[in-house]
Amino acid sequence: MYAVLSDVHSNLEALQSVLKDIKRRGVREVLFLGDAVGYGPDPDRCLTLLQEECEILIAGNHDWGVCGLTGIDSFNENARAAIMWTKTVMRPENINALGTAPVRVDLGDKGITLVHSTPWEPEKWHYLLYLAEAESNFQHFDTAVCLIGHSHSPVIIERRLSGGLSTNKKGVDMGTGNRYIINVGSVGQPRDGDPRACYTLVDEERVEIVKVPYRVEITQKKMTRAGLPLFLVERLAVGM
Ligand code: ZN
Helix, strand or coil: CEEEECCCCCCHHHHHHHHHHHHHCCCCEEEECCCCCCCCCCHHHHHHHHHHHCCEECCCHHHHHHHCCCCHHHCCHHHHHHHHHHHHHCCHHHHHHHCCCCCEEEEHHHCEEEECCCCCCHHHCCCCCCHHHHHHHHHHCCCCEEEECCCCCCEEEEECCCCCEEEECCEEECCCCCEEEEECCCCCCCCCCCCCEEEEEECCCEEEEEEECCCHHHHHHHHHHHCCCHHHHHHHHHCC
8 A cells, every 4th residue: 555645845744744644554655746845844854754754756846946947937926935935945955856856657567657747748737627637648647547746636536447537535446447547635735625634545446535634833833933925824724
């Protein structure tokens, strides 16, 4: 079984709570789908913890924004402010490490593809928000399962052998021959209306979206002290 994390966004309290939940369940293999940094107050500690705990680390658009591989102009005002702040506080060797992670990994033997955004042009950071986009993205990976992040909204998209598509936001028993695009949600800045940290458990038979409470107010206090934008501080409490 894999625990799959994405979009930690420098939120150490959320990451620690999720890792504790994973250990409590006895799950050993942890995969990370990108955006270790951006938005939150603990970029160095989050990256280090992810490097220690995860078998594979994928790069996200905020990681590329901080290390300079993606232009800062492609981000909105609040995201940009957080990226600029992150550049000033983060250790140079950690900033460099952000630029060395791959944007896509295909684990053919395990039947899993990993990307931050979409299997189609992963380095262009497209969003997958509609079923029509899912349909076309199914043509851009060969494995049964593609795990994604980026939108911060967890969802399991199932493509049945017959070609029909359906979605589920909690958990699914996987059918033989069916294919899946699974958005694993965001550990550090959920946007599905639930402020709890989110990650996903996957094995050959089942996928399950997991929510874990954490001390949001501690992260918020650190963000305020760091002078990060108020909008980013407040959204953590509502999960939007
Ligand atoms: Zn993100």
